[in-house]
Amino acid sequence: MxxxxxxxxxxxxxxxxxxxxxxxxxxxxxxxxxxxxxxxxxxxxxxxxxxxSLDELLVAALRKVNASFAGTLRARTAPDADGLARLLGEWLGGERGQVELEYELYLAALRRPALRPVAAEWAEEVTAALAPHTGRSTARALVALMDGIGLQVLLTGTPYDEEYAREMIARILHEGPKEQAGGLSEAPVRPTGT
Amino acid sequence: MxxxxxxxxxxxxxxxxxxxxxxxxxxxxxxxxxxxxxxxxxxxxxxxxxxxSLDELLVAALRKVNASFAGTLRARTAPDADGLARLLGEWLGGERGQVELEYELYLAALRRPALRPVAAEWAEEVTAALAPHTGRSTARALVALMDGIGLQVLLTGTPYDEEYAREMIARILHEGPKEQAGGLSEAPVRPTGT
DNA sequence: GACCTTTGTGTACGCCCGTACGCATGCCCG
DNA sequence: CGGGCATGCGTACGGGCGTACACAAAGGTC
The missing domain is CATH 1.10.10.60 (Homeodomain-like)
Known part of the structure; x- marks a missing residue:
């Protein structure tokens, strides 16, 4: 009762x-x-x-986070160096707990194959949002660079430096915005396993 | 007995x-x-x-991994795009277990403040190895980019594409090799906490 | 050689875990 | 309207965990 x-x-x-x-x-x-x-x-x-299993639960959780993140991203598309550096700064400047949560779930895919397809979906989604403006290769590199910068901030405790981020994002963007598809290897991001 | x-x-x-x-x-x-x-x-x-505590043990473990990694890195210094892309490829192409181990310990700093100073040491060490050839800002960005690329490979299951990595590393390098110190913000990587 | 301190070991306690399984509940069909 | 069945719940079990603590062994000191 x-x-x-x-x-x-x-x-x-x-x-x-x-x-x-x-x-x-x-x-x-x-x-x-x-x-x-x-x-x-x-x-x-x-x-x-x-x-x-807990893995199943984690998959559902990561999916949910992905969906909400993708929403925010698409709403605020400004795919130049300024916009991306500011976006990264706002994200990192938000509640630390939220940022940690998102990174932690994403990074958990390293050891849990069950999460890899979902992590791949996330990467693909973000890449796809950027790709129309930059080309796929450049978009992938932007994701990698911004991931890496965010990680350095969180892992080492270095404060985020927006100026620096803007400059480095610009370097990736500058040399090849709108490179024609196929200009570099364009292997699609494909999920492992199922 | x-x-x-x-x-x-x-x-x-x-x-x-x-x-x-x-x-x-x-x-x-x-x-x-x-x-x-x-x-x-x-x-x-x-x-x-x-x-x-387990944290103490993890600190010691991460330090040990760092030391061995730094050794390999310094032995094979070739700080141009070719060399770095190849290095990343060799590392990722090695035993998956070892790569996972190193990433996992490094990433654990996200949630364990005790590991952050050690993670910061690692980042600083690698940055310092690159900085004489590229300047500090560029070196930091290279570390971030390569970290990010490696993560994408491991998290999503996408195979490593050396050509692509070389191109993106070159973009970071190209625009500002040997930028004079102070050209961009040069806040030193400093550990949090103790 | 007898103490005493430091260094290292073994055991035992209480807690939290995932999982299994029997049972209550509410729907569906005759 | 009443039996059968899928769905959902609660409890109990065996096992691994961190930690505490009493004790053995070795070093140092006179």
Whole structure:
């Protein structure tokens, strides 16, 4: 009688949200069926029922983050050095917890093959958003560079330097904006596995 | 009588090596005082004695990886686009386990402040190795770009494309090799915290 | 050679974990 | 309207975890 709540179609969704809060607070290491059940205020059995493994839950969580990120990105498209450097700065300047969360889930794909297709989707999505203005190769490099700069800021504690980021983004952009498709190797980003 | 082995001055070192093997095999998630004790064939108490916390052990492990990496890097200095792209390719083409190990320890600094100074040391070391030929800003950007490219390869499963890497490295290098110190913001990489 | 300090070891405790499995619940079909 | 069945829940089990702590062994000091 404590929990008569049956037929709750948003259950699954609420569990994913709870998982995101847990990871934000305690990192992936702190994620367990129990912690997420407590956070979502659902019984333990419910999480194991909806998500057979933690990997499954992480996949759903990363997908959700991706979707929200892609939304923000597309809304604010300004694919020149100024715009990208400012975007990076705003992102890094936001709540540290959120940035850590997004990086942590993304980087988790390093060790969890199940997450790789989702990470690949993310990279592809961002690349695709930039590619119309810059060409695919350049877009991929921009993603790599900005990833790398963001990581350096977070991993080493160096403060973000927007001027510097703008200059380096400009170098990538400058030499080959709008390079014709095929100018460089254009192997599409393709997910591993399934 | 099972373990009369006392006064073993290399004990600490062997524990660190064992930790590296464990992380390589099972990831940081698989690291515990117990697993590393088993791997090093020392009693449980020994690991907790030498390393009060897992963070301490990780710091020692990351330092060790850094040292070996820096050695290889300095031995093979060829700071032009060809050389760097080839170096990255060789590194990524090597045993996946080793590459994963190094990235995983480095990236762990995202969530573990204790590792950040060590990650910062690594970044600084690599930057310093490149800086004499390229200037500091450019060197930092090269590290960021190469980090980012490597990550994309590992996270998404895209195969490494040396041609593409060479081109993008060249773009960073081309516009400002040997820029005079101070030409761009040159805030030194400084560790957070202690 | 007898203390005492430092160094290292073994064991035991309480906690949290994933998983399995039996049971309550609410729908569907006859 | 009543039995059967899928869905969802709660609990209990075995195992691994970090940590604490009492104790053995070795070094140093007189």
């Amino acid at each position: 404590p929990r008569p709540r049956r037929y709750d179609p948003e259950r699954r969704e609420r569990i994913v949200d709870a998982a995101l809060r847990v990871v934000r607070r305690d990192g992936i290491g702190g994620l367990s069926h129990r912690t997420v059940a407590a956070e979502a205020d659902v019984p333990l059995g419910s999480t194991t029922y909806h998500f057979g | 099972p373990r009369p082995r006392r006064y073993d001055p290399e004990r600490r070192e062997r524990i660190v090596d064992a930790a590296l093997r464990v992380v390589r095999r099972d990831g940081i998630g698989g690291l515990s005082h117990r697993t590393v004790a088993a791997e090093a064939d020392v009693p449980l108490g020994s690991t907790t004695y030498h390393f009060g």
